Amino acid sequence: MSLHRRAATRRKVVLMAVAAALLLVWVFPLIWAVIVSFKSESDVLAYPPTVFFEPIGRNYEDALFGDFSILDSLATSAIVSVSTTVLTIVLAVPAAYAFARLKLPAKKSIGFYTLATQMVPPVGLVIPYFLILNKVSMLDTYTGMIIVYLTFSLPFAIWLMVSYMEDIPFEMEEAAFLDKATRWQTLWHIIIPQVRGGIAVTVIFVFLNAWNEFLFAVQLGGNTVRPVTVAMYNFVSVEQTLWAKLSAAALIAMLPVVIIGIAAQKQIVKGLTIGAVKGGGRR
């Protein structure tokens, strides 16, 4: 018995050690970036690396208000990402509901199309999108960029939301119908509250993808639409990389993602567990 427990304890210790090692590998670049962001450019390259240095806030100041201020770009990124996310949710939720519930004639083929759009490597789509946006004079416009992002986020969001909605028993809606709720009321009062976790997950994914997107931003954007992912390259000029300022800028750009992640975490955990509670809320 005690032998058994000791073995279990040992296994736990080993597991914890492995987890800690993995976490360290994952988190190391982040720690490095944080440290570097407080160093002067000359300290960054010093060998052996300076362990004790006077931390300076100068890099953050420069990233926000200096020559390569990323403030405008942060605003651009925010406009594009938030619009994309809001539109995606507004459109994907009813669409996913329709997919999950209605007997649509082309349901299967639409479902396949949805997945297929996720399989095409984005690089293959840059040129077609460029030509299309050029034809409709939407290159380097917010509208154009958001529409392009929607073409990726929407199928993905619908696909994700459908799986959450299919977990809700039919009876729940039938009960709502009998309670004189319309389809929209049912969606609003019965379905959406139960897929809040799924919506939170979708919001994070869509926002993250839009916020971090670079390929389309650089090819389809320009001086008007210049998100922070592109603007960050100002610190990586052909001549040299300004590691300290780049790290500061990257950490600033990470902030909204972190905030949204924390805010949505509660909903996500709910979203991950609610699927386990099928059959009318019995637990």
Next chain:
Amino acid sequence: MSHKPNSSGRARSGLVTRRDILKTTLAGATSLAAPGLMIGRAHAAGEYMDLASFQGAGINWRMAEGEKITIAVIPAGYFNNLETVLPDFVTLTGVEARLEMIPPGQIRQKAVLDLSSKTGTYASHAADPMYYELYVANGWIDPLDDYLGDDKLTDAAWFDYEDIQPGHRGATSVDGRPYGIPYDGEATIQIYRKDVYDAKGIAPAETLDEYRANAEAVHDPDNRLWGCALRGFRGAGQNMYIYPSIFRSFGGEWFDGERVVVDSPEALAALEYYVSLLNAYAPAGVENWNWPDIADAFSQGTLGSYIDAHGSAAVVANPEKSKVVGNIGFARWPKGPSGKRVTSIWNWSFPINGALSEKQKQATWLFAQWAGSKEVQVATTYNYPGAYKRTGANRASLWKDAKFLELMSGFGHNYVEAATESFANDTDPDWRPRLPQWPAVGDTMATAIQSALVGQATPAAALKDAQEKIDKILKG
């Protein structure tokens, strides 16, 4: 991707971008050459240059007044300087010109997309000289002899096209016709630790063999000093920046009639030299180093020598970052077995997008002519009010201008001489194989060189493989 060195040590906030013009001032910047100056808003006409010197040219600078043009460039100090003085162009011509910064990894693709779809988004862009063959083969850009020869558009005496470095002119011409106006360019030179060399009693290498011997002489990895380093990272603008010079100095020829030859005996000898040199005397991991990594290592005092663009002097001689300031010497490329020294003819130039309207083309020509002019070259080099002074002046006359040379001599021993002689004698328009399929050919060669460097293939096998691939590319 050709990462082109040319910076003066970019002191913190020592750069000027379009944002400065709109927003703030450049404060307290220090630099190798001059203390930082204050730059205010661009409110007055001719703030950076005397407009009269332009108006003295016999053309109507306001012929395209009211046109709007966008020029794509990369984030780099030399374009930041150009952007700073751009308001003067607007004042002079009434053309609403603006620069758009595109990351270096994307600018070629974006330019090709724009040109091939005839969008006309970018009236001009900072063009890679190796892309002119492709542009011209497709008719995407206008030949500039029509512009240069039209006295309504160009005052030949004032602009003095012939004054532009011959290597750069050659690199931006196809079959003798000019297609781009060079703005900023470079020569490849030896950079070495004068203190170390002096201590050992050795002189900078005159030949590639001497270069190897010098590396061996100073090589002392136990004390964190490696003999030398060259660009090792895979890429058309990385290892295929340095290898072509070696190849050419071994007497290699890219073309045998119409056929591109990369597996000739000269090619094999050049690659074997490159691989054996780096494996013996370069720090581990050099196969992942591009030029900034090399310059950073040199500035930390861990390299005896390297060969790269003359502009990289600005980084290694920047007291803010470098520990070897005052101990740097410069020399021309060592001679190869053929007796030739071969420098790159790398430069950024401005072509004219063929998809533009006539008026826009005029506006774009005015811009290219303005950016390439002596006045703008001066205004963005030694007369530049900010901390960062360009080193890549495009004009032979500037390399004789005392003020410019005074600025350049600050980088270290023999700098001006090495650069000037390289520009004058060592440039080679056939440095790399000029053909429309260059992007694919360059990548293929880059892969072959790196695989030989890391020992995945012998130099002979790597070149044979590259030859087969290139034959296919050119046949397709």
Next chain:
Amino acid sequence: MSKGRVNLKGIYKRFGNFVALKHIDLDIKPVEFFALLGPSGSGKTTTLRMLAGLEPPDEGVFAVDGEDVTYAPPGKRDIAMVFQNYALYPHMTVRDNIAFPLKMDKVPAAEIEPAVVRAAERVHIEHLLHRRPGQLSGGQQQRCALARAIVRQPKLFLLDEPLSNLDAQLRLQTRVELKKLQRSLNVTSIYVTHDQEEAMTLADRMAVFLDGEILQVGTPDEVFNRPRTIAVASFIGSPPMNLLPAKLDGRRLVVDGHVTELPFAPDHPGGDVTMGIRPSHVRIDPDGLPTRLYLSENLGESVLLNLYLGEYLVKVRVASFASAGDDETVPISFEPDAIHLFDTTSGLRIRTAQD
């Protein structure tokens, strides 16, 4: 109160090639507690869903109080339903669950809370209003579902196996309360169950379903005591009645050579018939038919004997039985008054004195 009369006429429902309902006719009177009884797959639940508007019929007419609502959407029918798995809204409190139909019906906010409390009180969950369904026991969830159904005054009250998810003891207790609740509500209630005991105890009348058809409509007493067909006879009763081949000759009924003299004259020309007799109406009789004891089951209040009469299993309920061991011979006879007769060919009941 004469509201809540339900008429079904000629209802057909097909799912692909499968015919779920074949010509269903039903008349349900106002305020009646009506059970739809049948094994699973017999069509009873489909009928209920059709009444609710969740599954439109392919043919036929459904009217409530003379108004054709065959294709009316669920919300327009003024019907409340308790689902088998309750279908409570897991993200809402019990209070909000019960209030939901009123909110959707645009009942003024001030009237909602008292109505919710009243409904909760009727099913004794007024102390649970702040909880969520996940925090309730199965029985409490069931009551919550009931409260949500009765919070407004619907024309029709539908219940789909509402007791099936409860354990046996709770089921008996809830059954009683359900019956009392239904009486006090004064609303026509239609109740689907596969449990005949539930149907027998709860329903005023019931319809027996099999394979998409209604075999018999009647009071529990009628269905139990005068099953209309062999099929009903073989389904109703626990265990159901024994059915044995017999020969009829006037009043003489011959089963395996044993003659029973009937106390009535059947309305039948005679010949091969099927005799039905409930287990409790079979006696142990030394002069009776010899059968072989297969197994005796002690049910506490009685003993159920499984006997083989030739190849036929006969179940016999006796007050007590002292077994001499399996394979013992047990002679039996049938109470003549309790004998049911069916035409073997048509399966229809042959009229007897009891009818």
